[in-house]
Amino acid sequence: MKLATKLIHGGPTIDQQTGAIGIPIYQVSTYRQTSVDQFSKYDYARGDNPTREALEETIAVLEGGTRCLAFASGMAAISTTLMIFSPGDHLVVCDDVYGGAYRVLSTIFSRMGITSSFVDATSLAEIEAAIRPETKGIYLETPSNPLLKVTDLRGAADIAKRYGIITLVDNTFMTPYLQRPLELGCDIVLHSGTKFINGHSDLLCGFAVTDNSELGQRIRYIQNAFGTGLGPQDSFLTLRGVKTLKVRMDQSQLNTEKIVAWLKLHPRISVVHYPGLPEHPGHAIHNAQADGPGAVFSFELDSYETTKRLLENSHLAAFAVSLGGVESIISYPAKMSHASVPKEERERKGITDTLVRLSVGLEDPDDLIADLQQAIG
Ligand SMILES: Cc1ncc(COP(=O)(O)O)c(C=O)c1O
Structure with missing residues (x-):
C-alpha cells in the first residue's frame, strides 16, 4: 500500500459496532467491568481510549513503526519519551533543536541528572566526538528549526548502533509523508502533530513512534503513569486532518x-x-x-x-x-x-x-x- 492510501486506510477506519466510516469520539473517562477476576481491555481513559488508539495505529503505520503513542502536545510526547532516561545518562542533541525541547533538556532534565551536549549535527564527526561512556541517546531534528540544517540520519543511526545507544528524531517538519526515520535505522520518532499532521491549527497533539517493542512499552508505561495522553476530541480531529x-x-x-x-x-x-x-x-x-x-x-x-x-x-x-x-x-x-x-x-x-x-x-x-x-x- 502506498502512503497516500495508508493515510486513508492504514489504521482502523470502520467502527465495528455500526459500520460508520470513521472511528467515533469515545468521550468517556471510565468503562464498566463485568468480571472481578479479569478486567476488560478498557478500564480508564488515561490508559486506553479507542479514538486515541485508532489515531496511534494510523501514525504507527505511516511511520513504519510497530507502536505509536499519542500525546496532549508535541512537548508532552518529547518530555514523556525523555523520561525513559535515568539520572547519570547523557544525550547528544542537535544545537538548533526546537526551543521547547532545549528548555526541558537544559532546565528540567538537567536538574534530574540527565545532561545534554548540544552539537552541530550537520557533522557526524561532531556527534561522535560528543559521545561519552554515559551517553545513552542522540536526539536530532532534520531539517532543523529554524535554520533547516540537515543531519545524515543513516550516518547518525550507524554511529548510535556502534555505541549501543538509541537515536531519537523529531520529524515534525517532514511528517511521515516525506521522511521516515525508522526506515533509516533510527529508534524513536517524535512529532508535534499540532503542525502538518493535523494541519488545521486547531489543536495540540504529539506522537512518539518506535519499531522497538521494549521502548514502546516503556514510553506507554510513562504516558499512562503521567497522564500525558491525547484526549478523544483531539484524537478524532487529528484522524480527520491526517487523511489530507x-x-x-x-x-x-x-x-x-x-x-x-x-x-x-x-x-x-x-x-x-x-x-x-x-x-x-x-x-x-x-x-x-x-x-x-x-x-x-x-x-x-x-x-x-x-x-x-x-x-x-x-x-x-x-x-x-x-x-x-x-x-x-x-x-x-x-x-x-x-x-x-x-x-x-x-x-x-x-x-x-x-x-x-x-x-x-x-x-x-x-x-x-x-x-x-x-x-x-
Ligand atoms: C520541531 C518542533 N518540535 C516540537 C514542538 C512542540 O510541539 P507542541 O507545540 O505541539 O508542544 C514544536 C512546536 O513548535 C516544533 O516546532
Whole structure:
C-alpha cells in the first residue's frame, strides 16, 4: 500500500459496532467491568481510549513503526519519551533543536541528572566526538528549526548502533509523508502533530513512534503513569486532518518553491535556508533520505527595520508562532520558538534578530508573494 492510501486506510477506519466510516469520539473517562477476576481491555481513559488508539495505529503505520503513542502536545510526547532516561545518562542533541525541547533538556532534565551536549549535527564527526561512556541517546531534528540544517540520519543511526545507544528524531517538519526515520535505522520518532499532521491549527497533539517493542512499552508505561495522553476530541480531529496530509503537503511544497525562487532574487533578502535549494549545504543528504524539501523555510533580511515591517504588515501569512497549517504562518524565531534560548546561545547558533521563518499554507502563491512584497516594502 502506498502512503497516500495508508493515510486513508492504514489504521482502523470502520467502527465495528455500526459500520460508520470513521472511528467515533469515545468521550468517556471510565468503562464498566463485568468480571472481578479479569478486567476488560478498557478500564480508564488515561490508559486506553479507542479514538486515541485508532489515531496511534494510523501514525504507527505511516511511520513504519510497530507502536505509536499519542500525546496532549508535541512537548508532552518529547518530555514523556525523555523520561525513559535515568539520572547519570547523557544525550547528544542537535544545537538548533526546537526551543521547547532545549528548555526541558537544559532546565528540567538537567536538574534530574540527565545532561545534554548540544552539537552541530550537520557533522557526524561532531556527534561522535560528543559521545561519552554515559551517553545513552542522540536526539536530532532534520531539517532543523529554524535554520533547516540537515543531519545524515543513516550516518547518525550507524554511529548510535556502534555505541549501543538509541537515536531519537523529531520529524515534525517532514511528517511521515516525506521522511521516515525508522526506515533509516533510527529508534524513536517524535512529532508535534499540532503542525502538518493535523494541519488545521486547531489543536495540540504529539506522537512518539518506535519499531522497538521494549521502548514502546516503556514510553506507554510513562504516558499512562503521567497522564500525558491525547484526549478523544483531539484524537478524532487529528484522524480527520491526517487523511489530507498528502494533498496539503504537495500543494504547500509547490507554493514554497515558487515563493523561495522569488525571495532569492529580492534585494532585501541576503540568504534563504531551504533544503530544496541546490546550494543548501544539506541538499544532497536531504534528497537521499527524504521525499521532498517540505513547506517551511527561513530567510535573513537586510535590517531589523525591514524584519519588523515584514512581520507587522504581513496580512495573508499570520504573524504567529507554530507552522504546518492550511494558512501560511510567518514567525520570528528570536522572540518566538527560540525565546527560551539565551541571546548569546541563540546568536552563536545563527538565530539572529533578522531571521524570519515562513510556513507556507494553501493560499495562492501569487497572492502570498504580492503580500510579502507590500510588507517588505
Ligand atoms: C520541531 C518542533 N518540535 C516540537 C514542538 C512542540 O510541539 P507542541 O507545540 O505541539 O508542544 C514544536 C512546536 O513548535 C516544533 O516546532
